[in-house]
Amino acid sequence: MFLVTAEEMQNLDKLTIDQVGIPGVVLMENAGLQVVKVIKEILGEVPGKQVAVFAGKGNNGGDGFVIARHLLNMGAEVKVLLNGEPADITGDAKVNLNILQNMGQKIFTINNSNSLNIVKLTLVYTDLIVDAVFGTGFKGAVNDHMGKIISLINESGKPVVAVDIPSGLEANTGQVHGPCIQATHTVTFGLPKLGLTIHPGKEYAGQLHIADISIPPDLVKKQNFNKFLLTKELVAQMLPKRHSQGHKGDYGRVLVVAGSEGLTGAAVLTSMAVLKSGAGLATLAVPRSLHDLMEIKLTEVMTKPLPETEKKTISRDALEEVIALTESADVVALGPGISTEPATAGFVRDLLPELNKPVVIDADGLNALAGSLEVLKKIEAPVVITPHPGEMARLAGIKTEEVQNNRIEVAREFAANWCVNVVLKGAETVVAGVDGSLFVNSTGNPGMATGGSGDVLTGVIAGLIGQGLAPVRAAAAGVFIHGYAGDLGALEKGQAGLLAGDILNLLPKVFRELEGA
Ligand SMILES: NC(=O)C1=CN([C@@H]2O[C@H](COP(=O)(O)OP(=O)(O)OC[C@H]3O[C@@H](n4cnc5c(N)ncnc54)[C@H](O)[C@@H]3O)[C@@H](O)[C@H]2O)[C@@H](O)CC1
Ligand SMILES: [K+]
Structure with missing residues (x-):
């Protein structure tokens, strides 16, 4: 199984979009649906369940909006908590945020210190947490405010499904430089990121699911990736095969x-x-x-x-x-x-x-x-x-x-x-x-x-x-x-x-x- 860096995965996504012609918004839809599949397995019955989706400003947050939409459609009570302002969101993530808003979904912003109470209250009642704050675009450490939110999530004792990679973890090294989401499950897209397979990233990821988002295998083969998870x-x-005359x-x-x-x-x-x-x-x-x-x-x-x-x-x-x-x-x-x-x-x-x-x-x-x-x-x-x-x-x-x-x-x-x-x-x-x-x-x-x-x-x-x-x-x-x-x-x-x-x-x-x- 190939292992990739954030840059290799981003390039593969780009090639799929530019050369194969699958629009980014379709990849995002596939990604979101694959996470929903895992969430269904964890929750069993979805209708009536409370799910908190923590979303960031990038495409990882975009995946979060897709997840929120499908869970809503399935009858879950979904709360979307955005680490930023709706006006900050662009591109494919914006498309999916708009859809949610058109459906009448309220978006809670949690990028200020007043929001900690909303987070605390949400965590008391939620059945499951979706971590879509940072994905492969993350480097370094989260800020103090986000660090506090991550600590609250980790202390909640609720199942946490990380989207692509736990927020706070560096995809390439598996290192953390501050607070990091302790996921129970991580659904990673396309190919596993290097940092999910090695200490301490492996422990933060919890159970790892590798989800197909329809990147063609032939395109993957052409990349000459040289990092592997031994399976x-x-x-x-x-x-070596032993031959009969050996x-x-x-x-x-x-x-x-x-x-x-x-x-x-x-x-x-x-x-x-x-x-x-x-x-x-x-x-x-x-x-x-x-x-x-x-x-x-x-x-x-x-x-x-x-x-x-x-x-x-x-x-x-x-x-x-x-x-x-x-x-x-x-x-x-x-x-x-x-x-x-x-x-x-x-x-x-x-x-x-x-x-x-x-x-x-x-x-x-x-x-x-x-x-x-x-x-x-x-x-x-x-x-x-x-x-x-x-x-x-x-x-x-x-x-x-x-x-x-x-x-x-x-x-x-x-x-x-x-x-x-x-x-x-x-x-x-x-x-x-x-x-x-x-x-x-x-x-x-x-x-x-x-x-x-x-x-x-x-x-x-x-x-x-x-x-x-x-x-x-x-x-x-x-x-x-x-x-x-x-x-x-x-x-x-x-x-x-x-x-x-x-x-x-x-x-x-x-x-x-x-x-x-
Ligand atoms: N078309 C695509 O490229 C696809 C992307 N997908 C998703 O997109 C993710 C990558 O999206 P992006 O590249 O937008 O990046 P992310 O969504 O991971 O987030 C990047 C954002 O976080 C900021 N950031 C980075 N380090 C930070 C720090 N230490 N503190 C605070 N902010 C920080 C960046 O400036 C940027 O605004 C993947 O992990 C995956 O979840 C999937 O939807 C599949 C398709
Ligand atoms: K994440």
């Missing part, structure tokens, strides 16, 4: 460089996730002392002992052996559980510029790069990095809070500046591609914040690259699949009891479901 259908299309070499040879004393689980989880994601062969390279243990623990994974430090972590002397191992690999997963031992971090920095195979760098592999980002520029092969917000902050030299408040931009900027595909983990994992593409995940749950979960993700992504997926697509499909396995696991065990091993063991079930999708 089952999209990910199923990305996955042998294990066809499905990728993955080298996993992982583990140190005390962190053997990371190596196990990553290399098993590689295989459970469909890759043909996995080789795990670990510090020498851990090797025999790994041989016993892992049946399907091949293992290689590496020169180690006194602390039983990979030593700098392992460089040549690992480079030799990469010769016969299609992709390398580097970092899970390798420790922060300085010599091992040095090994990571020595190895990366020598690699000519795609590499997924995670965990301590990433920590080795903080302060030495120039290493990233020396890697000729494609790179995927999988930082959690803290690691992203360390890499980018900013605070974790800044990362979290601006997840999309931080990931995209880092991808562009350092030519790496970025998987920024956390609620709504974001994947930003070197090619400018963006994927927002729709699966996963807080139960997945558990030791080893990230190691499984690294393995899935490497396993998919091994099977021939472009690194950014492998990263996107990987986060969806990993999250989906976590969601299935949480259904079975609850979020608190969910372990990385459960996510690992549910991968085959997810792949089987996607094969059938």
Whole structure:
């Protein structure tokens, strides 16, 4: 499913009007009707119900006037509260305001402080609130007066249906810079706006409905949109198809460089996730002392002992052996559980510029790069990095809070500046591609914040690259699949009891479901 910015959606509306010839007022009518459909589902019986429509001066308010008209015609008691003066309204919104006025509907203006009492009284009796104050044209923060009204609406406890986007939310970033409507439902038009799918916008939107307003799908396809919401259908299309004559070499040879004393689980989880994601062969390279243990623990994974430090972590002397191992690999997963031992971090920095195979760098592999980002520029092969917000902050030299408040931009900027595909983990994992593409995940749950979960993700992504997926697509499909396995696991065990091993063991079930999708 494509995701769009406000500007992309406005342009699409304009093309529909100018090139396809559907008048704006028809699009507005369609938009309003789609919201009415959702309102009917919420209210059940409409006649006699009280609905408060809060409208703004732009086209979002115009949608509100259409909604008000249809609800009136259906027998609801509708109160229209305008954040402005009727004289301020222009264009298609004006057409719809005129119709309402011609029908004898009173319009209450609420753009002055005297109006707060009308709002308060209305909210006591209303059965449902329609938020048509600001749509995609909104930027920044609402003024103090509107802020007060939004707070009253949010405190009312009534169902709130946001038209296109909750008022106060920025469509492109999902950020709020002041009070914002807390909707129970948002009916968004055409395509979902980026900000509705990501924290905190996703929470403000409540249940999201994507409504067709008759923008032709062919016109959408022509736009080359490069931002996506990850869905089952999209990910199923990305996955490689296995052919009847295939042998294990066809499905990728993955080298996993992982583990140190005390962190053997990371190596196990990553290399098993590689295989459970469909890759043909996995080789795990670990510090020498851990090797025999790994041989016993892992049946399907091949293992290689590496020169180690006194602390039983990979030593700098392992460089040549690992480079030799990469010769016969299609992709390398580097970092899970390798420790922060300085010599091992040095090994990571020595190895990366020598690699000519795609590499997924995670965990301590990433920590080795903080302060030495120039290493990233020396890697000729494609790179995927999988930082959690803290690691992203360390890499980018900013605070974790800044990362979290601006997840999309931080990931995209880092991808562009350092030519790496970025998987920024956390609620709504974001994947930003070197090619400018963006994927927002729709699966996963807080139960997945558990030791080893990230190691499984690294393995899935490497396993998919091994099977021939472009690194950014492998990263996107990987986060969806990993999250989906976590969601299935949480259904079975609850979020608190969910372990990385459960996510690992549910991968085959997810792949089987996607094969059938
Ligand atoms: N033809 C079209 O383009 C269609 C537009 N539609 C609706 O139109 C909406 C977009 O309409 P508009 O572009 O008119 O914009 P909006 O209706 O979102 O509102 C923009 C108005 O808010 C003001 N504004 C922006 N930021 C503000 C702030 N921080 N404080 C106070 N005022 C602020 C702007 O100056 C402008 O007057 C969509 O979200 C959708 O609901 C739909 O009717 C479908 C068709
Ligand atoms: K709105």
